[in-house]
Amino acid sequence: MRFEQNLTGKILDPIHGIIRLTEIELAFIDHPLFQRLRNIKQNTFLYKVFPSAMHSRFEHSLGVMHLSYEILTNMGVNAHRYEKKYKDDLIYTGLTELPVHVIQELRLAALLHDIGHGPMSHQFDSFMFSKEDFQEFFGQDYPEISALIKDGDNVEHEHISLLFIKVIFDSLKDEYKKLVNIDNVLAIIEKDFTSDKVCLDIDTETETLSILPLLTSIISSCPIDADRMDYLLRDSYFSGVKCGIYDHNRLFMSMVPVQCDGAIHLAYKESGLDSIVEFINARANLFGQVYYHKTNRSFSSMLSKVCSLAKQANADVDLFEFTLPSDAEKKSYLEQIQDFYENNSDDHFLNEQLAVAIEGNDAAEEVNNDIVHRKPWDKVYESKLYPDNLNITDVINKDTVKQLTLTIDEMITSQDIDGSKFTIDVMTDNAFKDISKTEIKLLEKQLDGKYSVTAFKDSNKKLSRYQSIKCFIRIFAHHSISDSFGMELVNRIDQCKDGFLREHKLIESKRY
Incomplete structure (x- = not known):
């Protein structure tokens, strides 16, 4: 059965047009942990400079999934064309015959790669709890995720993403759980994730190849990946600054799958370097004219100041405030962290959650008020x-x-x-x-x-x-x-x- 037959749902997107969806993707999207991304802006304070830049991580995630699939399908077509023309053994021609579950796992990984982002994006990471706390709260049930956190480090949004993917998957109907190996999804997002359940090997006539490097590179690699491809177009469109534009079709034509070192990799033809340079320049222009805009950076640095002042006043400030679930009436740690993320939009965090954390800290309150009332x-x-x-x-x-x-x-x-x-x-x-x-x-x-x-x-x-x-x-x-x-x-x-x-x-x- 061709994968396209599973694309029964659709969403209209201003950047990519119609984005088609499978039933299991819709099940993930409908979960509150994914729906909350509607209230997390892609660029925290950019709307204070460019008023229409109100887009969220919700639609960005859909765009990354769409582009990941486009990259995969274009590479499959390119491989057959180049192999026929050059008869080169380096080209891997089996992408058009990939098992349906592998394609679905790639799309889910792309869709869910940002699901663990907290309010106010990366600034929120300064309040995250430690590896020791994660092990105490969740380590027994999610040891593979706990193992990814370095000793002495705090939890990062990438770890929360893996945790939430597991949580949503466990809540799905059994008929959906049979469609994918969820550990494969986690491994595609985080290549250091290890589990004896991960299986992303492809058998050829002569050898067994790992396709994990190719799938991971589609979503996250340098200098081009589906994540960057989407946010350049989306941020440029919604900011109204037309400097993040590039020709994605030319990039697609330059991508081919190659087999070497026991694995399948994403490769770019040397003749496509001009397209890569165009993309690099588009990204550099957007950074210079949009992301690094002085007013945007003023508000971002002011939020950093609020966070540092809060930490200086109370090094043990805990926004999560986990309580011991000692009886049946108390919520488990997992339920508490879900509630925290589901209830904390950007606005709620800035106006309510953070305001409570800095209450009585006059210096931090003054800075926070300047942010809320747009006084850069x-x-x-x-x-x-x-x-x-x-x-x-x-x-x-x-x-x-x-x-x-x-x-x-x-x-x-x-x-x-x-x-x-x-x-x-x-x-x-x-x-x-x-x-x-x-x-x-x-x-x-x-x-x-x-x-x-x-x-x-x-x-x-x-x-x-x-x-x-x-x-x-x-x-x-x-x-x-x-x-x-x-x-x-x-x-x-x-x-x-x-x-x-x-x-x-x-x-x-x-x-x-």
Whole structure:
């Protein structure tokens, strides 16, 4: 049976048109844990700058699922065309014969990859509980998820995503549970997820190949994946800034599945590099003109200030407030965390949940009120760094960024300036962000018409000219103290920044 016969539902989307759905996808979508994504904005404060940017993670998730399927089907067609033309053994031609359950597992992974995002997006992660708490509350029932959390680290939204997928799956009708292996879905989302139930091997005439690298790369890889492809188009459309546009059909034509090293991988033809560069440039333009807009960053950094002030006042602040389920009337830990996420939209969290957590903390309350009433703090300092002579594996040294932020903060507060009334915002971007984690390949055509496969991250000679790294350093201050940042202090900040960067490497060169 062809998979298309299962696509009995449909949703109209302004970006992709009609998005078709299977019954099991509709069952996941109808669950309250997925419906809550309607109330979680894709870009937390962007609507305060671009009023129509009110779109949510709900429709983005649908878009990622749609594009993942488009990538898979286009690769299947491309493989047959290229194999027929070049007779190349590297090309894997079996995608059009994939088992229905594998296709469904890919689509579910794409649909559900963001389901664990809390309110206010990544800012919420600062309030997440520890690995030890997760093990106490959920570790006995979900040991594979607990094993993904590093010792000493807090839980992240990716871990909550895996937890919620399990929760929804367990609530489905038995007829739906028979359609997929839910552990395969988790493994596609998080490649480090391990379970003896994961089975994503494909038998060929000569060997058994793992298709997991290809499926994972479709949803999350560098420099292009279904997640980025959707949010560029969607954020550009809803912000009204037409700079995240690219030709997705040309990208589809460049993608082919290859078999090497005992697995099936997503690869790009070398002749498609221009399309890849177009995508990279579209993303860079959107970051520069939309995501890094000073007012958007002002509100985001102000929220960071609220969170840090709350933590400073009470290091043990617990938004979840789990209680021991000692009797039948009390809810289990799992029910409590579901209730918390289902009831906390962006607006409710900012206006109610966070307000309660900072009650009595005058400094934090003042900042939070400025956010709610759209009173962005003034930009009193800005420095933009554009390092050159880069390799595609070069990355921003995050520890250096943290130390730079702390150094500037200490210098400013030493001038008797109230630390609760200014915030330092350091934003970085890398054209080849996460290149070290990607498993995609580059197909290079030889003189005889055959192809050779190179790991994308090892293609520096061909791609380094397209590498760009940005580092924006901004300081935002409450209007009551913005005049304190006169030229003398600004020059001292600049000297502090320059001196620090001379002593430390902002760019970390990694070789793999």
